[in-house]
Each structure stands twice: as structure tokens, then as C-alpha cells.
Amino acid sequence: MDLSPAETPRGPLAGLRVLELGHYIAGPFCTRILADLGAEVVKLEPPGGDPFRGWGASVGGNSVWWSIHGRNKLCAEVDLKRAEGREAVRRLAARADVLVENFRPGTLERLGLGPEALRALNPRLVIARISGFGQDGPYRDKPAFGAIGEAMGGLRHLTGHPPGASDLPPPRCGVSIADDLAGLYAAIGLLAACWRRDGRGTGEGAVLDVSLVESVFSLMEGMLPEYGLFGRVRHPAGEAIPTAAPTNTYPTADGGWIVIAGNSDPIFRRLMALIGRDDLAEDPRLATNAGRCAHVAELDAAIAAWTRRHDALAAERLLEQAEVPACRLYTIRDCAEDPHFRARRAVQEVEDPLLGRVLHPGPAVHVSGHPPETVVGWTGPAVGAHNALVLETLAGLDAEAARAARGEERGEEVVR
Amino acid sequence: MDLSPAETPRGPLAGLRVLELGHYIAGPFCTRILADLGAEVVKLEPPGGDPFRGWGASVGGNSVWWSIHGRNKLCAEVDLKRAEGREAVRRLAARADVLVENFRPGTLERLGLGPEALRALNPRLVIARISGFGQDGPYRDKPAFGAIGEAMGGLRHLTGHPPGASDLPPPRCGVSIADDLAGLYAAIGLLAACWRRDGRGTGEGAVLDVSLVESVFSLMEGMLPEYGLFGRVRHPAGEAIPTAAPTNTYPTADGGWIVIAGNSDPIFRRLMALIGRDDLAEDPRLATNAGRCAHVAELDAAIAAWTRRHDALAAERLLEQAEVPACRLYTIRDCAEDPHFRARRAVQEVEDPLLGRVLHPGPAVHVSGHPPETVVGWTGPAVGAHNALVLETLAGLDAEAARAARGEERGEEVVR
Structure with a gap:
């Protein structure tokens, strides 16, 4: 041999x-x-x-x-x-x-x-x-x-x-x-x-x-010095990233989920245009990340109202066309069949x-x-x-x- | 410098x-x-x-x-x-x-x-x-x-x-x-x-x-060949490990959780003795891992009935004395204050x-x-x-x- x-x-x-x-x-x-x-x-x-x-x-x-x-x-x-x-x-x-x-x-x-x-x-x-x-x-x-x-x-x-x-x-x-x-x-x-x-x-x-x-x-990031300095203990935050908005996991019409990262200023405006909410894109309260974090529940509800009307794959394609970073939660089938993975x-x-x-x-x-x-x-x-x-x-x-x-x-x- | x-x-x-x-x-x-x-x-x-x-x-x-x-x-x-x-x-x-x-x-x-x-x-x-x-x-x-x-x-x-x-x-x-x-x-x-x-x-x-x-x-373990051979798609399983029992995360009296890995034959018997369920330790249906997997709900309920009566730290100590692998879900405070981490x-x-x-x-x-x-x-x-x-x-x-x-x-x- x-x-x-x-x-x-x-x-x-x-x-x-x-x-x-x-x-x-x-x-x-x-x-x-x-x-x-x-x-x-x-x-x-x-x-x-x-x-x-x-x-x-x-x-x-x-x-x-x-x-x-x-x-x-x-x-x-x-x-x-x-x-x-x-x-x-x-x-x-x-x-x-x-x-x-x-x-x-x-x-x-x-x-x-x-x-x-x-x-x-x-x-x-x-x-x-x-x-x-x-x-x-x-x-x-x-x-x-x-x-x-x-x-x-x-x-x-x-x-x-x-x-x-x-x-x-x-x-x-x-x-x-x-x-x-x-x-x-x-x-x-x-x-x-x-x-x-x-x-x-x-x-x-x-x-x-x-x-x-x-x-x-x-992998505990900055948690140890945060605890030492402030006594702060981090707890689970579900699917959210508390310091940026809107970025979350949203439900789709076919019972799936899609991750959308719409938290830079220009991406946020493109996302709002896509979901038909130009009013939010132009709302001065929401012009900055800090402002969007303060109204994250309202934003997430507006985005979810849109994602619920689309299957995960269709939503992903529409978001891609609008140049908004997004990805459905890939199963192993999605990975196996994906053209990028194959390429x-x-x-x-x-x-x-x-x-x-x-x-x-x-x-x-x-x-x-x-x-x-x-x-x-x-x-x-x-x-x-x-x-x-x-x-x-x-x-x-x-x-x-x-x-x-x-x-x-x-x-x-x-x-x- | x-x-x-x-x-x-x-x-x-x-x-x-x-x-x-x-x-x-x-x-x-x-x-x-x-x-x-x-x-x-x-x-x-x-x-x-x-x-x-x-x-x-x-x-x-x-x-x-x-x-x-x-x-x-x-x-x-x-x-x-x-x-x-x-x-x-x-x-x-x-x-x-x-x-x-x-x-x-x-x-x-x-x-x-x-x-x-x-x-x-x-x-x-x-x-x-x-x-x-x-x-x-x-x-x-x-x-x-x-x-x-x-x-x-x-x-x-x-x-x-x-x-x-x-x-x-x-x-x-x-x-x-x-x-x-x-x-x-x-x-x-x-x-x-x-x-x-x-x-x-x-x-x-x-x-x-x-x-x-x-x-x-x-990190997708054997999922890719499993999908290719059988068309099988793995879905989330919560906190459980479906192929072994009893091993799970159980609630404690103080609102916490504890991981207990009691899935080898001798550890299982020690765990049942600790929680006062020698009847289960001696039950021939539960003598093997396969049998315990088939009755996992019954076992998990019995274990949870015991863990709910103890705070997480106290449960951990009792399980340690019984030589049953267990660990509460460490927060960053637990890590920072633990003698093993310090040593x-x-x-x-x-x-x-x-x-x-x-x-x-x-x-x-x-x-x-x-x-x-x-x-x-x-x-x-x-x-x-x-x-x-x-x-x-x-x-x-x-x-x-x-x-x-x-x-x-x-x-x-x-x-x-």
C-alpha cells in the first residue's frame, strides 16, 4: 500500500x-x-x-x-x-x-x-x-x-x-x-x-x-472583564443582537425563518423601500442606529409583516435584488444543493x-x-x-x- | 520600546x-x-x-x-x-x-x-x-x-x-x-x-x-453524507441528545438549569439511587441505553421532579457526591469565581x-x-x-x- x-x-x-x-x-x-x-x-x-x-x-x-x-x-x-x-x-x-x-x-x-x-x-x-x-x-x-x-x-x-x-x-x-x-x-x-x-x-x-x-x-468575548469591572453578567438574548437594528430572524410564509441584517443606514433605507415602508425610511427618529435600536420592536414588526407574506426562498431573492444582506436558515439540504457550495x-x-x-x-x-x-x-x-x-x-x-x-x-x- | x-x-x-x-x-x-x-x-x-x-x-x-x-x-x-x-x-x-x-x-x-x-x-x-x-x-x-x-x-x-x-x-x-x-x-x-x-x-x-x-x-458532523445517502435532513433537537438517555438539561428550584449526563449503566443506577427511585434502577425495561431511550420522557420527569426541589448549586454538589456527571449552566460570574478556573x-x-x-x-x-x-x-x-x-x-x-x-x-x- x-x-x-x-x-x-x-x-x-x-x-x-x-x-x-x-x-x-x-x-x-x-x-x-x-x-x-x-x-x-x-x-x-x-x-x-x-x-x-x-x-x-x-x-x-x-x-x-x-x-x-x-x-x-x-x-x-x-x-x-x-x-x-x-x-x-x-x-x-x-x-x-x-x-x-x-x-x-x-x-x-x-x-x-x-x-x-x-x-x-x-x-x-x-x-x-x-x-x-x-x-x-x-x-x-x-x-x-x-x-x-x-x-x-x-x-x-x-x-x-x-x-x-x-x-x-x-x-x-x-x-x-x-x-x-x-x-x-x-x-x-x-x-x-x-x-x-x-x-x-x-x-x-x-x-x-x-x-x-x-x-x-x-469565546466569551468581553464578558470576563465586564464582569470584573462592573459585575455585569450577560444573559441569553435569543436571536437578537441588542446593539444594532434592524437585524434579526423573521418568520416566513412557509413556516421558515430568515436572517436579515438591515442595520447600516443605506441598507436600512433599501430594506424599508422593499417592504413598502418609505415612511419609516424617512422617519427622522430612525435615521441612526441608536434611534432604530430605541424603536426596534416597531421596526421588527414592520419587517415581519412583510416576511410573513413570502416563502423563505422568495424573500431571500427579493432581499438580494434589493442588496439587503439576508439568508434563510440553511438546512443540510440547502447547503448540499447550493451552487456556491458546489462551485x-x-x-x-x-x-x-x-x-x-x-x-x-x-x-x-x-x-x-x-x-x-x-x-x-x-x-x-x-x-x-x-x-x-x-x-x-x-x-x-x-x-x-x-x-x-x-x-x-x-x-x-x-x-x- | x-x-x-x-x-x-x-x-x-x-x-x-x-x-x-x-x-x-x-x-x-x-x-x-x-x-x-x-x-x-x-x-x-x-x-x-x-x-x-x-x-x-x-x-x-x-x-x-x-x-x-x-x-x-x-x-x-x-x-x-x-x-x-x-x-x-x-x-x-x-x-x-x-x-x-x-x-x-x-x-x-x-x-x-x-x-x-x-x-x-x-x-x-x-x-x-x-x-x-x-x-x-x-x-x-x-x-x-x-x-x-x-x-x-x-x-x-x-x-x-x-x-x-x-x-x-x-x-x-x-x-x-x-x-x-x-x-x-x-x-x-x-x-x-x-x-x-x-x-x-x-x-x-x-x-x-x-x-x-x-x-x-x-462542524456539520455526519449530516452531509446522511443527506446524500438517505435524503435525511437534521432538525433542531433542543437540549436533548436523542441517542442517549437520560442526559438532558433539568430545571432547578432557584429558576436555573442543570445538565446531567446519566446515560451509562452504572451512572444511571447511581442517579436513580440519589433521587430515591431505586424502582427505576431495577426496572428491567431500563437496564440498557436503548430501553432508557424508549422511556426517556418517564425518566426525564422523574429526574426533573428531584432537580426542582434543589437549587442548582446544591443539586450539582449532591450529584458530584454521587459521582454523576453534572454541571449547572455557568454564567460568567460562575466561571470567574470557580476554583478550577483560578487554579x-x-x-x-x-x-x-x-x-x-x-x-x-x-x-x-x-x-x-x-x-x-x-x-x-x-x-x-x-x-x-x-x-x-x-x-x-x-x-x-x-x-x-x-x-x-x-x-x-x-x-x-x-x-x-
């Missing part, structure tokens, strides 16, 4: 060797972004595979999300409870640039695979550790869940309707945001450490400590040997010299697809030791 | 020279993360400053959020409408490793500062471009707003309550998530390009193209010359050898604080040209 199935390197990280001891979302999301940028990512999974493979919709036992989450990775099974499995990790860590892990703090150390042990083998190794609460502090041993990271990092309190507007529990933002953010910060940290080691030439590795809680907390290769059709023809997202970062259509080298592979390549060719184990490392009995015939 | 006020370099990016032509959130958020990791960030602002400085709460005209958003940056004014201003950009780009910009596509080109012109001066330059819709495709010229990026990237549709549960418009997640995500992806892309240039030694620059829409869209230096008290004693978040990534308490070299500086350093020392303009570059008349006496 060729390590680089594509004719040309897929991205700027070609040649960077990443070892993933990850599971579920945060660690694997980090390495998927690196793999999309061309890194060699070796993912070690327990025998039978990352339990993530069983998540969500599947075809013939193969998770659909995995097609993306595992793409461009080399996947091998390793049983960390066996000495041969841990030896495989050591050998792969010795040749790696980076190790990414998201076990509970202390797990690697208990296995004899802590940073000290690994860096004794490979002083250049950069180790990125992702956990719920971080590698130290009083909560470090608590079990980590994305929902807890969202709640403790301050985001859950802000998502939802203003106090008193609804009896329903505050909603999630709808995706695994804490895990994703931690994965992105880990990628930033490890690339910074690699740049220092290889670009500045220090030759030194590093250990990075990224938590779900602090990753979420990093940017943000939506691509690829062949998945496990699933057939599937849609994949393009690269999150477009890099000159690496066309977006080359981002998918291969889709998330089957469990153990690269066992021989990883354990024998890369780790240098003989066939018997490789079988033992992946948890099969010595000498036993392997049948799949 | 010393370029590195701290005694020791603050992070792994010490020595990386970043030039920011950014405004508002996405570009400056990217460079703030880089500055926190030790990069030299030169921010060029229009005369009078980035309009962001007027956002939100302020003290004496100085924005509180800016204290964080501008920290560790060197800030100088440049008038891009003047030839001397554009010359300053060219000279600073010639000595930079990276340029980060978030103008509308085409703006730099119209100023004669497009990637071709800049890379003719400095072939090593890595240029990270952030925009609403990307540098190409049919929507590239539309005005970019974070709210539009959230809506078109698919997140707004997912945030909120299930269809029919509420008449209120779907809420925002509560923070500027599209801008933040684009800033993080730009940081990843530019560090990857710097690693290739300096670590692999190609010496080549690169141009990166990051959009708000695709940054949000990158991790995720909340730090620093002196801001413009505001006095303020609270700042610590580093999003903890890097070995760089203690988190060293992350704040200085707080967001005043407009033009580093005019002389940047324009004269770094760009090498004489005093008269520097005055002209920042939009002041030649020879005019400068009084501040």
Missing part, C-alpha cells in the same frame, strides 16, 4: 507524521483537520475499532459520519492492555512528529506511555493532550462530556431566549461544539510547537494541554468503498497549490484496514508480534 | 512576525491567538483605530473587550488611501512571515496590495485571507456578516427547539461563533504553511482562503493602563515551558500606541513619511 495514494501531496503538512491515540470526537477531529492538510495520520484503535464507529446512521454497520471523521487516516488496531500493543505505540511514537491523545488525564501514564516515557524515546515529540478539564486543577479527574464542557465554559447559559421568554430548557447549539473547538486549539498548539522545533530549529518537543472547558470559555467544492461527491457514492465537505482551509477537489485522498477506512502497513512496515514488528499487538493470540490463524 | 517586554519568550511562536490588516472579529481573533502563543503581531488600523474599539461596554471610551482582543499586539495607524500608508504596508510585508487580512475579497488588489504584489516583494510571505464566502464562487462579493455565515453554514437551523415546540425565532448560540471559527481555521492554515516553508525548508509562501460559511459548515489560571487579574485592574482569560492552549500566567504580556493598547516603533523602527520610514502614512499632514505638528 502506498502511503500517498494521491499523485501530488494533498497539502502543506505532507511529511508531518501524526500518531493518534484518540477516540470519539475531539482528538480525531483534530487529526482529521491535519490529515486534510496533508499530514500522515496513523490512528490506533482498540481491537474492533473506535467506539465512535457505532455512532449515528450507518449502512451495513459502517457509520456514515465515520466516512468523514476517518478520512485520509491510516487505521490500525492495537490492544493497549498487552505488552506488544504498548511496544507498537512506543515504536510509532519514536518515528512520529506529533502524538494526539484524548484519554482521561493519567491514563497514558498508567500505561507507561506518559510524556516522560515517550520523550525519552523521542525528544522531538510534540504531545497534544485533550481532556475535559485539563491535565491539572481540582476537576481534572472528573469524567469529561461535551455537554459539561459547554455548560461550564459558559456557552449553554448564553444559548437560548431571554430570561422569561420561554419555559423550555436552554437548547444546545446543535453540534459537538466543545469537542470541535478543543480539536482546533490542539491543532493550533501542535503546529506552533512543530514550527518552533523545525522552523526555528530548536529540535525540542513540547507537551500541550487543551481542555474542553477552556476552549469554550475562550467552491465545499460539497464533493466521492466514492466510499464501505458506503458507495457519498457527499463529503471540502477543506475548511483552501491552500494555494492544493486544489480543494484533492482533499479527500480516501474515505474513513474499515477497522484494521492498515494493520499490516502500520504495525509491520511502520512499527517494524514481525507478523507474530503484530498479531499479538492487535490483541490476537500468537500463531492463531487470522480470518476476517 | 522593547519588542518583548516579558523576560522570557511567552510561547512557541516567539520570532514569528505577523502583520494584521484586520478589523472587527475574525482576523483580529486569529492574530490574538497567535500573539498569545508568542508571535510578534503588528496590527495596522485606520487613523483613529479599528471600529471594533467602539464595541460594547467601555470605560472612558476604551472598549472592555478590546483589552483582550488587542492584547499582546503592536498597534499602529495607517491610512491605506495614501501612498505613504501603502508604502508602510509594503515595507512591513517585506519583513513579515505572515499577513492576516479580513477585507472584502478584491479590496487588497484594488489597493495594489494583492497577494501577487506582496509576494513579489517577499516570496516567503504566507497570506491568510478571511472573508464571508471565500475568495471565489458566485457569492464572493456579497457583504459578510457573522449572522449570515451562521445561517448559511447550517448552524442556525440546528440551534433551538424541535419543530413545533416554540413559536419563538431560533436563537443564536450567543457568541460570534462564525468569526471565531474562521479565525481558528486561518491560524491552523497559516501555521501549516509556515511549517512547510521553514520546517520542511521549501522557503515558499502560500495564500490561504478561509470563509465564515465553510468554517461553520465544517488553571484560566481567569487572571491583570493591570490594564486604560481600564485599571481587569480579568483576562488565560491561554486556550497550555504549552510546556510557558506558564499560563505569562500569557498576558500587555493588554489591548491605545490607538497608535506603537506608531513610532512600527512605522519608523520596523518599517524604516522617516518621521515625516511616518506622519503621512498615518494620515497626518506632512510637517504638521503632532499633538496627542
Whole structure:
């Protein structure tokens, strides 16, 4: 098996060797972004595979999300409870640039695979550790869940309707945001450490400590100094942006919603002309943003009276013609069928040997010299697809030791 | 003025020279993360400053959020409408490793500062471009707003309550998530390009193209292949996670909410014991996650009956004693006062010359050898604080040209 199935390197990280001891979302999301940028990512999974493979919709036992989450990775099974499995990790860590892990703090150390042990083998190794609460502090041993990271990092309190507007529990933002953010910060940290080691030439590795809680907390804008200075606590504001008007989410005739950002002076006048309310466009009370904020309810009612008479798509087209920024709330269907997404290769059709023809997202970062259509080298592979390549060719184990490392009995015939 | 006020370099990016032509959130958020990791960030602002400085709460005209958003940056004014201003950009780009910009596509080109012109001066330059819709495709010229990026990237549709549960418009997640995500992806892309240039030694620059829409869209989990294979469209699910039970957000006696993740078999039994419902713990219908999902309403009602009798903080403590993962919805006050945040230096008290004693978040990534308490070299500086350093020392303009570059008349006496 060729390590680089594509004719040309897929991205700027070609040649960077990443070892993933990850599971579920945060660690694997980090390495998927690196793999999309061309890194060699070796993912070690327990025998039978990352339990993530069983998540969500599947075809013939193969998770659909995995097609993306595992793409461009080399996947091998390793049983960390066996000495041969841990030896495989050591050998792969010795040749790696980076190790990414998201076990509970202390797990690697208990296995004899802590940073000290690994860096004794490979002083250049950069180790990125992702956990719920971080590698130290009083909560470090608590079990980590994305929902807890969202709640403790301050985001859950802000998502939802203003106090008193609804009896329903505050909603999630709808995706695994804490895990994703931690994965992105880990990628930033490890690339910074690699740049220092290889670009500045220090030759030194590093250990990075990224938590779900602090990753979420990093998005709290100016709230922390506001609290410190004024004792002010920000509460959820629903769909509104309290400091600008009119900008909001409005109901449409087909039961949908449309975001309209009509809050600059010229855009406001164009919007009022479109909805047949030139009287408001010319109202001196509403000539400035401050004045419009003071009468936001009246403005929102006038705009909603117009949006309710149009389906979301029709309203969006009329607003576009009037050069008023607007967007209906895209569902995944809207994204998949949109001409801009297709033109940017943000939506691509690829062949998945496990699933057939599937849609994949393009690269999150477009890099000159690496066309977006080359981002998918291969889709998330089957469990153990690269066992021989990883354990024998890369780790240098003989066939018997490789079988033992992946948890099969010595000498036993392997049948799949 | 010393370029590195701290005694020791603050992070792994010490020595990386970043030039920011950014405004508002996405570009400056990217460079703030880089500055926190030790990069030299030169921010060029229009005369009078980035309009962001007027956002939100302020003290004496100085924005509180800016204290964080501008920290560790060197800030100088440049008038891009003047030839001397554009010359300053060219000279600073010639000595930079990276340029980060978030103008509308085409703006730099119209100023004669497009990637071709800049890379003719400095072939090593890595240029990270952030925009609403990307540098190409049919929507590239539309005005970019974070709210539009959230809506078109698919997140707004997912945030909120299930269809029919509420008449209120779907809420925002509560923070500027599209801008933040684009800033993080730009940081990843530019560090990857710097690693290739300096670590692999190609010496080549690169141009990166990051959009708000695709940054949000990158978080859509397995939804795109699910739509492609099955035509399935995911809709908002409120606060619930439909595939596990019991895990939800429950009301408390003091009008608050608490997230409880009680969805593993042993945690479920401990949770039922705590709330005095051993009958449910022993009910064979509820022994597995699948069975609990089938009776989730009954379980949620039993748990809520218990949480309604306790204040949020008290409930959290009882759940912690029972080893059931739980967290109230932290407000910014909860974050600021929490012992774990303080122990991790995720909340730090620093002196801001413009505001006095303020609270700042610590580093999003903890890097070995760089203690988190060293992350704040200085707080967001005043407009033009580093005019002389940047324009004269770094760009090498004489005093008269520097005055002209920042939009002041030649020879005019400068009084501040």
C-alpha cells in the first residue's frame, strides 16, 4: 500500500507524521483537520475499532459520519492492555512528529506511555493532550462530556431566549461544539510547537494541554472583564443582537425563518423601500442606529409583516435584488444543493468503498497549490484496514508480534 | 520600546512576525491567538483605530473587550488611501512571515496590495485571507456578516427547539461563533504553511482562503453524507441528545438549569439511587441505553421532579457526591469565581493602563515551558500606541513619511 495514494501531496503538512491515540470526537477531529492538510495520520484503535464507529446512521454497520471523521487516516488496531500493543505505540511514537491523545488525564501514564516515557524515546515529540478539564486543577479527574464542557465554559447559559421568554430548557447549539473547538486549539498548539522545533530549529518537543472547558470559555468575548469591572453578567438574548437594528430572524410564509441584517443606514433605507415602508425610511427618529435600536420592536414588526407574506426562498431573492444582506436558515439540504457550495467544492461527491457514492465537505482551509477537489485522498477506512502497513512496515514488528499487538493470540490463524 | 517586554519568550511562536490588516472579529481573533502563543503581531488600523474599539461596554471610551482582543499586539495607524500608508504596508510585508487580512475579497488588489504584489516583494510571505464566502464562487462579493455565515453554514437551523415546540425565532448560540471559527481555521492554515516553508525548508509562501460559511459548515458532523445517502435532513433537537438517555438539561428550584449526563449503566443506577427511585434502577425495561431511550420522557420527569426541589448549586454538589456527571449552566460570574478556573489560571487579574485592574482569560492552549500566567504580556493598547516603533523602527520610514502614512499632514505638528 502506498502511503500517498494521491499523485501530488494533498497539502502543506505532507511529511508531518501524526500518531493518534484518540477516540470519539475531539482528538480525531483534530487529526482529521491535519490529515486534510496533508499530514500522515496513523490512528490506533482498540481491537474492533473506535467506539465512535457505532455512532449515528450507518449502512451495513459502517457509520456514515465515520466516512468523514476517518478520512485520509491510516487505521490500525492495537490492544493497549498487552505488552506488544504498548511496544507498537512506543515504536510509532519514536518515528512520529506529533502524538494526539484524548484519554482521561493519567491514563497514558498508567500505561507507561506518559510524556516522560515517550520523550525519552523521542525528544522531538510534540504531545497534544485533550481532556475535559485539563491535565491539572481540582476537576481534572472528573469524567469529561461535551455537554459539561459547554455548560461550564459558559456557552449553554448564553444559548437560548431571554430570561422569561420561554419555559423550555436552554437548547444546545446543535453540534459537538466543545469537542470541535478543543480539536482546533490542539491543532493550533501542535503546529506552533512543530514550527518552533523545525522552523526555528530548536529540535525540542513540547507537551500541550487543551481542555474542553477552556476552549469554550475562550469565546466569551468581553464578558470576563465586564464582569470584573462592573459585575455585569450577560444573559441569553435569543436571536437578537441588542446593539444594532434592524437585524434579526423573521418568520416566513412557509413556516421558515430568515436572517436579515438591515442595520447600516443605506441598507436600512433599501430594506424599508422593499417592504413598502418609505415612511419609516424617512422617519427622522430612525435615521441612526441608536434611534432604530430605541424603536426596534416597531421596526421588527414592520419587517415581519412583510416576511410573513413570502416563502423563505422568495424573500431571500427579493432581499438580494434589493442588496439587503439576508439568508434563510440553511438546512443540510440547502447547503448540499447550493451552487456556491458546489462551485467552491465545499460539497464533493466521492466514492466510499464501505458506503458507495457519498457527499463529503471540502477543506475548511483552501491552500494555494492544493486544489480543494484533492482533499479527500480516501474515505474513513474499515477497522484494521492498515494493520499490516502500520504495525509491520511502520512499527517494524514481525507478523507474530503484530498479531499479538492487535490483541490476537500468537500463531492463531487470522480470518476476517 | 522593547519588542518583548516579558523576560522570557511567552510561547512557541516567539520570532514569528505577523502583520494584521484586520478589523472587527475574525482576523483580529486569529492574530490574538497567535500573539498569545508568542508571535510578534503588528496590527495596522485606520487613523483613529479599528471600529471594533467602539464595541460594547467601555470605560472612558476604551472598549472592555478590546483589552483582550488587542492584547499582546503592536498597534499602529495607517491610512491605506495614501501612498505613504501603502508604502508602510509594503515595507512591513517585506519583513513579515505572515499577513492576516479580513477585507472584502478584491479590496487588497484594488489597493495594489494583492497577494501577487506582496509576494513579489517577499516570496516567503504566507497570506491568510478571511472573508464571508471565500475568495471565489458566485457569492464572493456579497457583504459578510457573522449572522449570515451562521445561517448559511447550517448552524442556525440546528440551534433551538424541535419543530413545533416554540413559536419563538431560533436563537443564536450567543457568541460570534462564525468569526471565531474562521479565525481558528486561518491560524491552523497559516501555521501549516509556515511549517512547510521553514520546517520542511521549501522557503515558499502560500495564500490561504478561509470563509465564515465553510468554517461553520465544517462542524456539520455526519449530516452531509446522511443527506446524500438517505435524503435525511437534521432538525433542531433542543437540549436533548436523542441517542442517549437520560442526559438532558433539568430545571432547578432557584429558576436555573442543570445538565446531567446519566446515560451509562452504572451512572444511571447511581442517579436513580440519589433521587430515591431505586424502582427505576431495577426496572428491567431500563437496564440498557436503548430501553432508557424508549422511556426517556418517564425518566426525564422523574429526574426533573428531584432537580426542582434543589437549587442548582446544591443539586450539582449532591450529584458530584454521587459521582454523576453534572454541571449547572455557568454564567460568567460562575466561571470567574470557580476554583478550577483560578487554579488553571484560566481567569487572571491583570493591570490594564486604560481600564485599571481587569480579568483576562488565560491561554486556550497550555504549552510546556510557558506558564499560563505569562500569557498576558500587555493588554489591548491605545490607538497608535506603537506608531513610532512600527512605522519608523520596523518599517524604516522617516518621521515625516511616518506622519503621512498615518494620515497626518506632512510637517504638521503632532499633538496627542
